[in-house]
Amino acid sequence: xxxxSLIPAVFLPTLIFETGMGALAPVLALSGRALGASVGxxxxxxxxxxxxxxLGDVPAGALAARLGDRKxxxxxxxxxxxxxxxxxxxxxxxxxxxxxxxxxxTNAVFILARQSYLAEVVPTGLRxxxxxxxxxxSRVGAFVGPFIGAAVLxxxxxxxxxxxxxxxxxxxxxxxxxxxxxxxxxxxxxxxAAPVSVRxxxxxxRKVFLTLGLAVLLVGxxxxxxxxxxxxxxxxxxxxxxxxxxxxxxxxxxxxxxxYPSGKVMDRAGxxxxxxxxxxxxxxxxxxxxxxxxxxxxxxxxxxxxxxxxIGSGILMTLGADVAPPRTRSxxxxxxxxxxxxxxxxxxxxxSAAAALGSLATGIAVMGGMGVVxxxxxxxxxxxxxxxxTKGTRRTSTQVPAPQPPPPEDPGTSKAVPGPxxxx
Numbered sequence: 001x002x003x004x005s006l007i008p009a010v011f012l013p014t015l016i017f018e019t020g021m022g023a024l025a026p027v028l029a030l031s032g033r034a035l036g037a038s039v040g041x042x043x044x045x046x047x048x049x050x051x052x053x054x055l056g057d058v059p060a061g062a063l064a065a066r067l068g069d070r071k072x073x074x075x076x077x078x079x080x081x082x083x084x085x086x087x088x089x090x091x092x093x094x095x096x097x098x099x100x101x102x103x104x105x106t107n108a109v110f111i112l113a114r115q116s117y118l119a120e121v122v123p124t125g126l127r128x129x130x131x132x133x134x135x136x137x138s139r140v141g142a143f144v145g146p147f148i149g150a151a152v153l154x155x156x157x158x159x160x161x162x163x164x165x166x167x168x169x170x171x172x173x174x175x176x177x178x179x180x181x182x183x184x185x186x187x188x189x190x191x192x193a194a195p196v197s198v199r200x201x202x203x204x205x206r207k208v209f210l211t212l213g214l215a216v217l218l219v220g221x222x223x224x225x226x227x228x229x230x231x232x233x234x235x236x237x238x239x240x241x242x243x244x245x246x247x248x249x250x251x252x253x254x255x256x257x258x259x260y261p262s263g264k265v266m267d268r269a270g271x272x273x274x275x276x277x278x279x280x281x282x283x284x285x286x287x288x289x290x291x292x293x294x295x296x297x298x299x300x301x302x303x304x305x306x307x308x309x310x311i312g313s314g315i316l317m318t319l320g321a322d323v324a325p326p327r328t329r330s331x332x333x334x335x336x337x338x339x340x341x342x343x344x345x346x347x348x349x350x351x352s353a354a355a356a357l358g359s360l361a362t363g364i365a366v367m368g369g370m371g372v373v374x375x376x377x378x379x380x381x382x383x384x385x386x387x388x389x390t391k392g393t394r395r396t397s398t399q400v401p402a403p404q405p406p407p408p409e410d411p412g413t414s415k416a417v418p419g420p421x422x423x424x
Contacts, residue, residue: 001122003129008179010130013172014114014137017077020168021107022145025049027153027161028100034158037093047345048097052104054341058198060109061116061334065196069117069330070176076109077173081166088162111138112337116330119321124388125267127321132263132314139256139313201331208323212385213339215377216316219275220343221350222282222371223312226305228348229364233289234298236360247299251306258310266318270390275319275378278312283371290361316340322386 028049032042064072083106086099114134122130152164202209230251234244262274285304292298320336347367354363383389 001126003126003133006118006122006130006133008175010114010118011133011137012179013073013175014111014134015141016168016175017107017110017172018138018141019145019148020141020165020172021103022142023149023152023161023168024103024145024165025142026146027149027158031087031090031096031158031161032093035090035093035096041093045093045097045100048101049104049107050341050345052101053108054104054338054345055101056105056108057112057338057341058334059105060112060337061331062198063109064113064116064334065328065330069113069120072113073110074173074176076106076113077169077176080106080110080169084162084166084169088159088166108337108341112330112333115317115320115337116333119324119329119333120326128266128271128314128318128388129260129263131317131321132259132266135314135317136256136259139252139259139310143252143256196328196331198331198334201325201328202335205325205332208385209335209339212319212323212377212381213336215374215381216319216336216339217343217346218370218374218377219279219312219316220340221347222279222286222343222367222374223309223347224344225347225351225364225367226282226286226309228351229286229289229367230302230305232351232355232360233292233364237293237295237298239295239298243295247295247302250299251302254303254306255310255313258307259313262311262313262315263318266315266388270388270393271315271319271322271386272379272382272389274311275315275382276375278308278315279371279375279378281308282312283308283368283375285368286371287365287368289364289368319382319386322388 025046028046029042032045037045060072060076063075067075080103083099083102087096087103090096090099115131118130118134119127149161149164152160230248231244234247239247262278266274281304285301285308289298289301289305292301316336320333324332324336347370351360351363351367354360354366383393387393
């Protein structure tokens with residue numbers, strides 16, 4: 001198995017689906033405004049895409065465990081067709097909000113199913129590169145989607161963006177039906193055991209979720225904050241919207257181009273060699289953002305933020321695959337993604353609350369410090385649960401104990417068996 005062999009069945013459908021989702025993000029708030037929503041309500045419509053993903057994480061794990069990964073993706077794509085049609089035809093803000101929330105849930109199902117599949121069939125020596133590339137496809141889609149959407153919307157109504165996303169979803173279904181997976185992992189537990197509930201999985205692995213899961217939540221919060229602090233601080237410095245868009249786009253390009261090298265380092269040297277530097281660079285560069293005072297310094301810090309986030313592509317999915325129990329992998333990964341997505345929703349709220357209190361710089365600095373805390377948490381907990389944390393932990397996990405000599409026989413009970421020709 002090679003990364004190239006995964007392109008038709010894994011990476012291509014993900015890229016198509018995420019490009020459609022990426023085209024939506026810049027337009028959701030504008031769609032709310034077009035239906036008469038206030039600025040605050042329109043911003044809430046955009047946030048509901050992430051809320052739907054959080055609501056869909058745990059059910060996504062249960063669905064993938066019951067139906068299998070490919071069927072779960074087909075179900076998610078089918079539901080996405082309905083919800084995107086609802087977005088396009090919505091005549092009230094609340095109808096648009098419901099459809100957007102459901103669309104976010106379908107995205108959760110699709111990504112989790114692909115992650116679970118790769119964790120199941122990809123050799124451990126290729127795992128980080130495969131999952132980093134999967135994360136990279138999501139980033140490429142989020143980067144390219146808005147440009148395609150902008151080209152389609154030139155001189156056309158806003159609702160056409162939903163028809164565009166629907167077209168990409170149909171293309172995803174076609175790719176899933178035409179291209180077979182490279183392997184068909186058995187999803188049922190050995191012996192025909194009944195499916196395990198998510199509650200049982202959480203109970204069995206609560207120590208992992210309360211330790212490494214907390215680190216995952218911190219990582220998610222620091223990552224998501226970068227999308228909030230860059231435009232807010234650029235506006236604070238008096239930069240024009242066009243300049244802010246260019247800076248954001250350049251940072252996104254750096255973010256997109258670094259996913260493969262990070263996976264290669266994780267496979268060869270260990271997960272910590274990417275996880276810890278990623279959080280340190282991302283956290284410290286965000287903390288340095290309030291120190292910028294012009295376009296040049298802002299661009300440099302934005303590039304550092306994009307680099308820090310980019311080298312961490314796929315790290316959470318890779319760690320989840322490392323520690324997930326094979327028999328309940330999908331359910332475990334559903335809760336794992338819930339930790340990450342909850343952090344993604346909570347991080348920007350901290351910055352928003354600080355800005356509302358009149359100190360945007362303080363909120364940015366707090367989240368920058370959170371990146372350092374996340375790095376420390378990863379350094380503390382990853383070696384405990386992942387045998388691929390470093391080369392040292394990998395060697396320790398693969399060492400085979402030396403065979404022990406058999407215990408001496410009790411002279412009082414042993415009986416010698418005379419061999420051929422033995423004397424009486």
